Amino acid sequence: MLIILPNIALIESSFRPYLPLNEIDGPRDSYTLANYQRFLSTPVGFDIFGMSIDVPIHLRIFITTVLYSILVTAIILIIGYPAAYYMTKTISPSNMALFFIVLTVPMWVSEILRSFAWFTILSFKGPLNALLIEMGVIDSEIRWIRGYNGIVIGLVYTYMLFMVFPLYSSMQSLDKNQIEAAQDLGASWWRTHWRVIVPHCKPGIVSGCVMVFMLSAGSLLVPSLLGSPNSLWFTQTIQQLMLEALDWNTGAAYSLLFLLLCTFVVAGMMWAFKVKLSNITN
Amino acid sequence: MRVSSHSRNLVPQAISNSADSEKRSEGSVELEHVSCRFGSFRAIEDLSLTIRAGEFFSILGPSGCGKTTILRMISGFIDPSAGTIRIGGEDVRGKRANQRPTSLIFQNLALFPLMRVWENVAFGLEMRRVPRSIRRKRAEELLALVDLVGAEEKMVSQLSGGQRQRVAIARALAVEPSVMLLDEPLSALDLKLRQHMRAELRSIQKRTGVTFIYITHDQSEALAMSDRVAVMNKGRMLQVAPPHEIYHNPSSGFVAKFVGETNVIEGKLVRIADGFGTVESPLGQHRARVSHNVQGESVALYVRPEHVDVSRQRQGDNAIEARLQDVSFEGSFALVKAVTAHGHVFLVATDNKDLQRLPSNTENVYLHFDEQQAFLLQSDREQCIT
Numbered sequence: 124m125l126i127i128l129p130n131i132a133l134i135e136s137s138f139r140p141y142l143p144l145n146e147i148d149g150p151r152d153s154y155t156l157a158n159y160q161r162f163l164s165t166p167v168g169f170d171i172f173g174m175s176i177d178v179p180i181h182l183r184i185f186i187t188t189v190l191y192s193i194l195v196t197a198i199i200l201i202i203g204y205p206a207a208y209y210m211t212k213t214i215s216p217s218n219m220a221l222f223f224i225v226l227t228v229p230m231w232v233s234e235i236l237r238s239f240a241w242f243t244i245l246s247f248k249g250p251l252n253a254l255l256i257e258m259g260v261i262d263s264e265i266r267w268i269r270g271y272n273g274i275v276i277g278l279v280y281t282y283m284l285f286m287v288f289p290l291y292s293s294m295q296s297l298d299k300n301q302i303e304a305a306q307d308l309g310a311s312w313w314r315t316h317w318r319v320i321v322p323h324c325k326p327g328i329v330s331g332c333v334m335v336f337m338l339s340a341g342s343l344l345v346p347s348l349l350g351s352p353n354s355l356w357f358t359q360t361i362q363q364l365m366l367e368a369l370d371w372n373t374g375a376a377y378s379l380l381f382l383l384l385c386t387f388v389v390a391g392m393m394w395a396f397k398v399k400l401s402n403i404t405n
Numbered sequence: 406m407r408v409s410s411h412s413r414n415l416v417p418q419a420i421s422n423s424a425d426s427e428k429r430s431e432g433s434v435e436l437e438h439v440s441c442r443f444g445s446f447r448a449i450e451d452l453s454l455t456i457r458a459g460e461f462f463s464i465l466g467p468s469g470c471g472k473t474t475i476l477r478m479i480s481g482f483i484d485p486s487a488g489t490i491r492i493g494g495e496d497v498r499g500k501r502a503n504q505r506p507t508s509l510i511f512q513n514l515a516l517f518p519l520m521r522v523w524e525n526v527a528f529g530l531e532m533r534r535v536p537r538s539i540r541r542k543r544a545e546e547l548l549a550l551v552d553l554v555g556a557e558e559k560m561v562s563q564l565s566g567g568q569r570q571r572v573a574i575a576r577a578l579a580v581e582p583s584v585m586l587l588d589e590p591l592s593a594l595d596l597k598l599r600q601h602m603r604a605e606l607r608s609i610q611k612r613t614g615v616t617f618i619y620i621t622h623d624q625s626e627a628l629a630m631s632d633r634v635a636v637m638n639k640g641r642m643l644q645v646a647p648p649h650e651i652y653h654n655p656s657s658g659f660v661a662k663f664v665g666e667t668n669v670i671e672g673k674l675v676r677i678a679d680g681f682g683t684v685e686s687p688l689g690q691h692r693a694r695v696s697h698n699v700q701g702e703s704v705a706l707y708v709r710p711e712h713v714d715v716s717r718q719r720q721g722d723n724a725i726e727a728r729l730q731d732v733s734f735e736g737s738f739a740l741v742k743a744v745t746a747h748g749h750v751f752l753v754a755t756d757n758k759d760l761q762r763l764p765s766n767t768e769n770v771y772l773h774f775d776e777q778q779a780f781l782l783q784s785d786r787e788q789c790i791t
């Protein structure tokens with residue numbers, strides 16, 4: 124009940140107009156879709172794939188959020204897959220418990236502190252720039268936290284393990300003989316991956332991707348701390364509505380929309396990659 | 406296996422496009438002073454072996470003696486720590502598994518569960534970039550060869566153990582290997598199916614002419630199927646010979662005991678003459694063939710249960726006095742257990758028809774054997790324990 128009740132309240136309030144306190148429950152307080160319509164108002168110019176089209180500002184923020192979340196998911200997959208594969212090959216199951224404890228130690232520190240740590244590392248006069256200059260890789264400081272860079276780096280770091288864990292466990296369950304059988308039949312290194320290992324790990328890959336995507340899109344802390352003045356994350360818009368404008372009704376509507384649209388995006392991706400829902404659960 | 410005229414026609418295509426004689430020389434496997442170490446553990450010790458092209462060669466040995474390790478070295482999954490491996494006369498050092506003309510059938514088959522049966526069979530061709538329609542056709546031909554017509558679209562999980570077995574064979578044959586390596590492929594099957602598959606494997610081997618290196622720890626399997634059998638223990642080759650030779654003329658006590666049942670009399674060698682030796686033991690003096698070198702005077706006499714007779718009267722020299730203890734019915738024959746006054750147990754295999762006229766338990770009987778059919782070997786107590 125405690126879990127469901129606030130959600131119902133949220134849904135309910137999202138259909139009511141934002142009114143001054145004294146008018147609540149008054150005659151103007153009837154159910155309406157006005158809050159949802161706001162999502163599609165205020166068009167602004169938006170450059171996407173070289174085209175410039177007029178898109179409602181909030182929709183634009185939503186689309187960039189989704190695109191960057193997909194980017195984060197892709198980066199995490201590209202780094203996480205070899206990492207998980209390497210772990211299955213080199214680390215024996217008996218050492219695995221210890222290894223995972225080491226991996227999860229950063230998780231004990233709160234997300235705020237971790238994001239702050241990255242903020243410090245990436246800052247203009249921070250250690251990363253100092254190190255790179257010291258090593259002679261770059262000549263002058265680079266502004267790392269620029270546009271969406273900081274957010275992407277922060278999200279990749281924060282949610283990496285959510286990809287590595289399911290990938291590792293699905294790889295672990297693959298019979299090593301299958302890899303050898305593929306090679307014995309003439310498969311090259313990458314064809315072995317493509318035809319045998321990746322299909323076997325598909326459930327792990329899908330659940331990792333869904334988790335990382337949803338968590339990234341729904342993250343508030345990382346965009347707030349590592350975002351730059353010209354980066355906007357959809358969660359920040361909701362936060363502004365709720366906490367700064369105190370417009371709980373529109374905030375609620377946006378939250379719901381966000382959840383629904385993200386679910387659509389995930390469903391669409393799964394359809395595109397021919398993944399069934401049952402693949403995730405088992 | 407039922408050989409339909411259809412599948413017989415397929416055989417020439419199914420094997421190889423290359424000429425038969427060419428194939429013959431391609432399929433030989435030579436191991437020269439090969440060793441393999443895992444850390445400080447010596448899995449294979451200085452092993453030399455020549456397997457002829459087109460041969461059905463079995464490697465027999467107890468669990469953990471290094472059989473799988475040999476196959477994995479030949480197929481290229483592990484490198485020998487020392488020595489040379491040649492396939493078809495060519496040194497394969499540095500060639501990886503996907504470049505060698507071998508096909509390995511794994512102990513657990515390792516079929517791809519996410520692919521259909523025909524895709525499993527055609528996997529090797531897919532890796533060789535054969536077009537899909539040709540792959541499909543070849544898969545159908547091979548499935549016909551192993552008597553699995555109509556299973557193309559099934560998933561592996563929908564097949565029975567014996568059918569999976571045959572898919573694995575078809576998959577391995579699809580790449581037209583010169584050498585097939587089979588790692589106890591029948592061990593998971595029940596007896597009936599195992600016997601059926603033995604015959605089937607043998608006939609596939611005969612028809613394709615591919616060299617089969619077959620690993621098993623089941624001695625009857627090795628004896629029944631092979632042109633030659635190698636018996637090994639603890640990473641060493643003990644004897645390599647045709648099945649009857651292994652059975653009737655083993656080179657060591659370990660081989661004698663590992664291959665088939667045998668009775669042993671340990672004793673002292675008192676004399677050797679004309680290829681026969683006499684052993685003295687608490688059971689008396691007995692004579693037996695000496696065909697392998699015997700050094701020292703501590704020897705053992707071996708005689709197979711089917712070469713021992715039971716009678717009430719003492720006849721000839723090679724006799725042992727004993728009392729019958731137990732008869733176990735084994736189907737086509739009966740195994741009689743006899744115990745001497747010293748507590749030495751002998752096994753005697755007798756015809757079922759003779760069961761009625763066996764002496765009763767309380768009587769003393771005499772066990773006889775022909776000196777031609779018993780053999781003397783150096784005593785190897787140390788190896789007996791293993």
Ligand SMILES: Nc1ncnc2c1ncn2[C@@H]1O[C@H](COP(=O)(O)OP(=O)(O)OP(=O)(O)O)[C@@H](O)[C@H]1O
Binds near residue numbers: 443446468469474622
């Ligand atoms: N990768 C490895 N690392 C260390 N030791 C190994 C490795 N592979 C095999 N061994 C050891 O080498 C020995 C031979 O192993 P192998 O798998 O060849 O036995 P096998 O004859 O096939 O036995 P089985 O009949 O049980 O399959 C065993 O004692 C095993 O413990």
Ligand SMILES: [Mg+2]
Binds near residue numbers: 473512
């Ligand atoms: Mg083995």
